[in-house]
Amino acid sequence: MNYDFIVIGAGISGITSAITLAQNGLRVALLEKAERTAPVLRGFSRRGVHFDTGFHYTGGLAKGEPLDIFLRYLGISDRVTTFPFNEDGFDLFRCENPGFEFRVPTGFENLRESLCQAFPAERAAIDSYLGQVRFTCATMPYLNLDAEIRNDSGLQRIFGATLRETLDALTGNEMLKSLLSMHCLLYGVPSNEVSFAQHAAIVGSYYDSVRGIRGGGLSLARAFDARLAELGVDVLCSREVAGIEVAPGGALSGLRLSDGQTLLCSAAISTVHPRILLDMAPAGSFRPAYRKRLGALEETVSAFLCFATSEDTIPALAGANRFLLPDAGCMRELGKRPIGSAALYLSGAYREGETEPRGFIGICPVLFSETAAWQSAAGRRSEGYRQYKEQALGLMQGQIERAYPDLAGKIRSIEASTPLTIRDFCSTPLGGLYGVKHMVGQYNPQPATRIPGLFLAGQAVVAPGLMGAVLSGLLACGTVLGHDQMRKELKACC
Ligand SMILES: Cc1cc2nc3c(=O)[nH]c(=O)nc-3n(C[C@H](O)[C@H](O)[C@H](O)COP(=O)(O)OP(=O)(O)OC[C@H]3O[C@@H](n4cnc5c(N)ncnc54)[C@H](O)[C@@H]3O)c2cc1C
Structure with missing residues (x-):
């Protein structure tokens, strides 16, 4: 043949x-x-709960949108x-120090209004940021089927300003900058490295609408x-x-x-x-x-993941993810904070046929070097690796239960995977959660x-x-x- x-x-x-x-x-x-x-994409099940691995939600999937x-x-x-995520808050942002919460709504106009309510002195910065995101998406070939395809169309993503530089030029408000950088967790590159154009091309579709399957x-x-x-x-x-x-x-x-x-x-x-x-x-x-x-x-950050099941349903996680940031500066240091005091992403896990989660997956960005000592197959069977995994899982569970009392006490079983699991499972030689940066x-x-x-x-x-x-x-x-x-x-x- x-x-x-x-x-x-x-x-x-x-x-x-x-x-x-x-x-x-x-x-x-x-x-x-x-x-x-x-x-x-396939994920796996534990105690009847299915854990998605490579897909939880996406933007751009509403009727007539690109996906x-x-x-x-x-x-x-x-x-x-497909089903819509919570339109009033598909992602719940929480910063612990200083304390601040924000529900990210779908729709550019809704997002603009919510941001302006939370940061009334920052209207100009918010308008400029959202305007630039919209403009960038409109010029992306294929994302906009009428956009011109030019040989240099990818250059903005290589030579342009970083997300951090763009935000610094717009505002001095660190909480707003942190909030607008939260979705760095979805592509695994810190705000001071990713270009604004790349960030905008990804988050723009989430600002339009968010759906799951x-x-x-x-x-x-x-x-x-x-x-x-x-x-x-x-x-x-x-x-x-x-x-x-x-x-x-x-x-x-x-x-x-x-x-x-x-x-x-x-x-x-x-x-x-x-x-x-x-x-x-x-x-x-x-x-x-x-x-x-x-x-x-270079590869994106890797991650330490936990997979928790619960006997009870967890309605608050239905169609709404959580982003937990220990402080406003941590999006610049993606992967560099120790487990237990790093940023976290939580998303619901469901039993077949149910619409309210019976568990969740937690993703904590860490560097591959965290587990490099146990890279060989023999290393992964060692007592040291087992202890690392157990200790890291304990720290992550503690952080989750401290931050979210509604989840504390609900966890019936919990397992973990490490950057080495990601390396093997995602075929990324250095454990990058999303491959190459x-x-x-x-x-x-x-x-x-x-x-x-x-x-x-x-x-x-x-x-x-x-x-x-x-x-x-x-x-x-x-x-x-x-x-x-x-x-x-x-x-x-x-
Ligand atoms: C934990 C996690 C959560 C995620 N959550 C989301 C989400 O909520 N929403 C979203 O939109 N995206 C999400 N993603 C990202 C998304 O899953 C990936 O970006 C996407 O699956 C990448 O697809 P790909 O085809 O580029 O690569 P891959 O899926 O890696 O495909 C490459 C394939 O090549 C195979 N392969 C490798 N070497 C060889 C070889 N020598 N011969 C033959 N085959 C080979 C691999 O086994 C693999 O199947 C998530 C990813 C992860 C890891």
Whole structure:
């Protein structure tokens, strides 16, 4: 079998790419090293409670918004049921020192009003910030299907001002700056490193609307599977790509698997972490400077996670996440605070068929170095690692129960995962929660490469998240099929 395209990696971006190419009449195979497609999305269950791992909520999914259009284009919309998060407060921000709480409502106008009520002296800063977020989203190719695609359209995200610099220029109010930086937790880069443009492109869709998917990431993964089957894509799981084969002229000719088999194809889209791609590419196929650049890409923060179940329902966490910040400055130091006194994100976990949570997942950003001592398989079986995990979990649980009395006493079981779990589970060599950082001064890879027939997608290319990963797949396919054609097809779904 000689495929037109093979897609490497069956995460959101790989599945998006495979569906798009197959919808355009190409013969496609999708290769995934895990046993199932979309391993990051599927989550797991404990005591009947399902814990989502790679998807809790997203912006841009309300009717007519970009992600809704993309999922319709991919033939997924009718296979999933979405629901709105709490419109008066989809995220509850709490700073402990000094004490301050804010419920983040959906809708730019609602958000503006709530912010102005909480910070009456900062109207000008709030208007300017929200105006700049809106403007940035409107100029992003694909996020706005009419926006011009220019070669330099990504440069603002590399050379532009950081989020921190932009906020510093607008206001001296540290609490407001902290509040507007809270969503750094959704992409894992501190406010003094992420560009304002990157931040705006991500949070803008959350300010518009916020939705979840009934049954979480698992439902989405199942919907993707059904669509791939319908389109006749050859989905090959437990198949790890070990190398890229090139013909004498240098063009991609096939992929070598770790079991020694070679699959022939005319072209491929890789969605794996750029560092994994480097190991696959034949020596000399990438320029040394490109190789060096991919090899040096910094990863986002990693995380320590807890998964708690409760016998009782926790209605307050239904459609409303919590962001806990020990102080207003901690968004600048993402990952650098010790567990127990660092920022935290909490999101509800549900039993099948129920609409009120019976547990929650807690995410605390930490650096990979936290667990580097136990990197080897032997290290992870050591007493030291077990003690670290137990102690860190105790600190995290203590912090949660102190901050949220409504959760104290409700926890029936609690488990943890560490940056090493993230490294293995998310296939990010240094445990980055969201893979490679998008930050000022770092050139992330673009869809086209120097190897004819090899294209790139994935969260490293555009942004993390359902939106970022889907966008990266569409962008890669647009590079192959022509952006005008892609946008025409997408517009037909509006
Ligand atoms: C804890 C957590 C919570 C999150 N919460 C949200 C959320 O609420 N909302 C949201 O929008 N986003 C969320 N995200 C982010 C989102 O899940 C990711 O950005 C997205 O899944 C990335 O998709 P991807 O296709 O780029 O990468 P991946 O899903 O990593 O896909 C790459 C695939 O390639 C496979 N692979 C690797 N090497 C090889 C190889 N050699 N051969 C074959 N296959 C290979 C991997 O197994 C993987 O399946 C969350 C992520 C995490 C970790």
